[in-house]
Amino acid sequence: MTAFLDVLIGGVFHAAVLFLVAAGLQLVFGVQKIVNLACGSFYALGAYFGITAVSWCIAHGMPPALFLPVLIVAGLVVGLIGPFIEALLLTVYHRDEAFQLLLTFALVLMFQDVLRFFWGADPQQLGDLVMTYGRVHMGSIQVPTYNLLVIIASILIAAGLGAFLQKTRFGRILRATAENREMSLALGVNVRWMYASVFTLGTILGTVGGALVVPTAAASLDMPVELVVEAFAVVVIGGLGSMRGALVGALIVGLMRAAAISLYSELEMLSIYLVVIAVLIARPGGLFGKPLE
């Protein structure tokens, strides 16, 4: 029972963070049809920037208990690089997918060194700041309160995103653009503006995800390239472009990984790729994606 709860909570926590990154990936793919390999880099950027912001605030007399809002703000602020990156992607919207992938691959390479330049090659962490929020007893196990707060925050963001896409005017226009770009253009949608805002939103989801995870795990230079394959797994399992898919995919990947680590740690990532391959064979479009041609 203890082991089961551990896996459950650990898995859901991991899923909560993965969902944020994957949701950003889905938004950008849904609207711009670009698979952004650099989503992991945004995540790492959020993580590093979060550490710096929190350390700076604490050094300037902020009570440590306020670190969660600082992290969120840090994630939001650094996510504002989105429009600049999007301006670069503008050059390849009408080009072959190979070039779009390569351009985001170039960003991965560049961000690797940008992170190294500002934060050095050694992993960075926030120490035991997590414990300022204490622990919660859940049956036979203890869980850091912070982890639960992140899960709740992620659920709130998911709900907010869902409501935003379904209920607001902007969300409806966004979905319409994703469905048929030419028709939206013809009906007077400012697609240029739409693309820039969607990409920025996607970036912010990644950076906030990274900032939220950093109190529990060190930020390292391997973070971007490792996370991107997990985020890929999530969106492929869930179906490219589907928000519901991102949610279910994140839960599957998060729980699978937690279970594999506790049962047979050699299978950690292997199990995830096996699920990806199984899903692509059985349901090529992913669980919630549109079927392919």
Place this chain on the structure above:
Amino acid sequence: MRLALAIVGLAILAALPKVLSPYHVTLVLPALAYAIALLGFNLLFGYTGLLSFGHALFVAIGGYGAAVLSGKLGLKSFEAILLISAAVAVLVSIPVGLLAVRYVKIFFGILTLAFGMLFHSFLFKFYNITGGDTGMRVLRPSLLGQPYTDLDKTSWLIGPFYYYCVVLLAILAFIMWRVVHSHFGLHLVATRENRRKSEYLGVRVRFFRLVAFAISAFYCAIGGAILAINTGQADPELAYWTHSGELVFMTVLGGFGSFIGPVVGSFSYIFLKDQLIGMTQYWRFWMGLILIILVVLFPRGISGLFERMWIRLHRSTHS
């Protein structure tokens, strides 16, 4: 004309050990290895129009094949090592390819990436079998039955092994030239340009794509075996997805639209990377920047640039 260019190119390659320092010759070796791997890769990417983000899988099979055969099984003959590793890569490529060629575009890329990472995590995690992150040692094989035991490592690498690889590149490039100019090669281009139409005309699209996939795996494994023997080590990074990305980078750098592009790409990439690493620890940043400039401004790569200059030159002399 083309034959003359090929001969000049080979002559330059053969003369390099006489001109360059041993260090620079050891740099040419990975360039030769990547040139072989990319000739195969470009059959899939350039000619068939399928972008794989997982071909590091086959490079790694070549590398680990060389490690297992030379180190664990005591096989000495390089020819046997190459053939067996490449055969294993082809055997693996058939089930992987059967699944992957059902898709095109981004799904093909993601599925191949997943297979590559599957192999990477196997190499990385199963320490007992693969040596984990430290990888496996690769022993020096014999070339055409010659062990060359009197040579030390560097003089063996830049001597017999270097010439062996140049000849190998020449042979494999010639075979690839015949492949892309055969009916089979033209079929591949036809399926790239218009899948429906070529299906109506009786091209068995999936079967041809699968064969192209298997051939590319064969070439990548041979490149991987050379790489591993050159460094004396096979490690999991060979199978990592960023390595697959590098393969694509090199191909685009050289120009995927021309036959010789991948060879040009591998040589320019290796030397560019070496120069940048010598200048700054932030070489990845500059590599990324170069890739962006390439993608945005010169999508046809270096060979595309030369082609354009050639055409312009021709026009100006005729008018």
